[in-house]
Amino acid sequence: MSTTQNKDYYATLGVKKTATAEEIRKAFRKQARRYHPDVNPGDKRAEEKFKEISEANDILSDEKKRKVYDQLGFYSDQIDPAQAEAYARQQSSAGHPPVDFGGFDFSGFGGGAGHQAGAGAGPGSGAWGSFKDIFSGIFTGAQQTNRPRGPQPGTDLEYQATVDFWTAIRGGQARMQIHRQEQCPTCHGMAHTGGPMPCAECNGSGQVTQMGGRMKFNIPCPRCNGTGRVSNQCVTCRGEGTVARTETVEFRIKAGTRDGQRIRLQAKGNAGANGGAAGDLFVIVRTGPHPVFTRTGDDIHITVPVTVPEASLGAKVDVPTIDGRAQLKIPPGTQSGQKLRMRERGVESASHAGQRGDQIVTVEVVVPHLQDERSREIMRELAKLNNQDPRVALFDKL
Numbered sequence: 413m414s415t416t417q418n419k420d421y422y423a424t425l426g427v428k429k430t431a432t433a434e435e436i437r438k439a440f441r442k443q444a445r446r447y448h449p450d451v452n453p454g455d456k457r458a459e460e461k462f463k464e465i466s467e468a469n470d471i472l473s474d475e476k477k478r479k480v481y482d483q484l485g486f487y488s489d490q491i492d493p494a495q496a497e498a499y500a501r502q503q504s505s506a507g508h509p510p511v512d513f514g515g516f517d518f519s520g521f522g523g524g525a526g527h528q529a530g531a532g533a534g535p536g537s538g539a540w541g542s543f544k545d546i547f548s549g550i551f552t553g554a555q556q557t558n559r560p561r562g563p564q565p566g567t568d569l570e571y572q573a574t575v576d577f578w579t580a581i582r583g584g585q586a587r588m589q590i591h592r593q594e595q596c597p598t599c600h601g602m603a604h605t606g607g608p609m610p611c612a613e614c615n616g617s618g619q620v621t622q623m624g625g626r627m628k629f630n631i632p633c634p635r636c637n638g639t640g641r642v643s644n645q646c647v648t649c650r651g652e653g654t655v656a657r658t659e660t661v662e663f664r665i666k667a668g669t670r671d672g673q674r675i676r677l678q679a680k681g682n683a684g685a686n687g688g689a690a691g692d693l694f695v696i697v698r699t700g701p702h703p704v705f706t707r708t709g710d711d712i713h714i715t716v717p718v719t720v721p722e723a724s725l726g727a728k729v730d731v732p733t734i735d736g737r738a739q740l741k742i743p744p745g746t747q748s749g750q751k752l753r754m755r756e757r758g759v760e761s762a763s764h765a766g767q768r769g770d771q772i773v774t775v776e777v778v779v780p781h782l783q784d785e786r787s788r789e790i791m792r793e794l795a796k797l798n799n800q801d802p803r804v805a806l807f808d809k810l
Contacts (some may be wrong), residue, residue: 421468421481429482432543433473435534471645507551563688566593566654569681570694577707580699581734581759582665590661590693593654593682601687603645611636647689653685668710668762671699690714704732710759710769715776718742723777733757740773748777 422429425439443465445451452458471477472488481487483497516810519755573588595601614633618640622631632638645651663675674694681691699707706713716731726744730737733754740754751774758769 419468419486421472424464424468425472427472431472431625433475435471436472438463440473487715510763562686564685565688566682566684566691568694570696572665572696572698574698574700576700577705579665579672580669580697581667581707583669584665585662586665587662588695589658589662590680591658592660592680592693593652594657595683596649596653596655599646599653601653601683601685603646603651603685605646606644608641608643611640611642614640616640616783644685654683661693665697666762668760669697669699670709670762671697671707673697673762705734707759710761710767712758712769713774714771714773715774716740717776717778718746719778720780723747723775731773734759742775746775746777748775750775790795 422431424435425433425443427439431439441455444462447458447462447465449455449459449462471481476493479497480491480493484491556783568591569590571588571590573586575584575586579586596603599605611618611633613635616619619630619637620633633640636642642748645654649655661677663673663677669675674696677693677695679690680693682688699750699768704714712734715731716729718727718729721727722729722742723746724744726746727742728739731740731744731754732738735757738754738757740752742752746752754771754773756768757771761767761769780787782791
């Protein structure tokens, strides 16, 4: 849906403006059952009514669309919700009434049937330009070029850092390079130098007039932010209040850190504006692989080969763990692919002190290559003594 006319969607669904999402859903379903074309075949009025309630539900059931509609009294996909909110907040703080779009047909901006031939310059005509062009100026004009007057906190940063397998398990120090905005050393984050003077854009009034087709808007001056006064722009940061910097940061990897874990470094994000606090840096840890061990959570997985006699008769075999060699008991009759658990041989938990994962050993029975006749004779004798057919159960299931 590109644009809509100024309609009361709450009235269309028969709900209050304070209705919850569940109440809106129930109201739509109730009316949809009544006006659905399948229930009213050939009924044009029911078909139009179904389109109206569907349009209302599309807007009001979507949290972002509903917010824009509540702020402006209409909705368009070409309006950024954040920009609409900023504009509504700006109008409210400046004491201006909301823009009245009543009686204005927006359908022509979306390529609809709102424009009538012979009506002169109207919606959809070249003189009007696009809907997005008009409202981008309304909603973003003051946001793109001026700076908020009060302290504004800096934005957070997020980086990924890859550490090796053993550092993630045992802990240690890591470092990485980041690109961040730091406070301008010349203006100390204020973005300007010297005293204020009358704004030349609005002649000190703080207001400018903007046209959008046949609509006329008085909006805060984008240059002075509605104050009527401006200051000299800082030449070092060009009015940004911050300058770009590449910095090497060090951080500690806690023992037992998992893949994907986030580490927060306070005040290592972008610098704030007008004296605002700096944001934080979030480091997402990515752990490197190991040729023998595989880690899942705090458990360690490993595949260990055993001989046919060891698997058949049982044995104690040496297996590697993250702490070194350890003995594992192979029960008699162990099958290839069977998993054996070595309790508390895994990784120490980074979030629960004193807890430790397990090591899961997958047994792989290695069939020997018989090199001499004596070995083959022994294997044939073994087959005679143990002549069970392991495939009997398979055929029984057919």
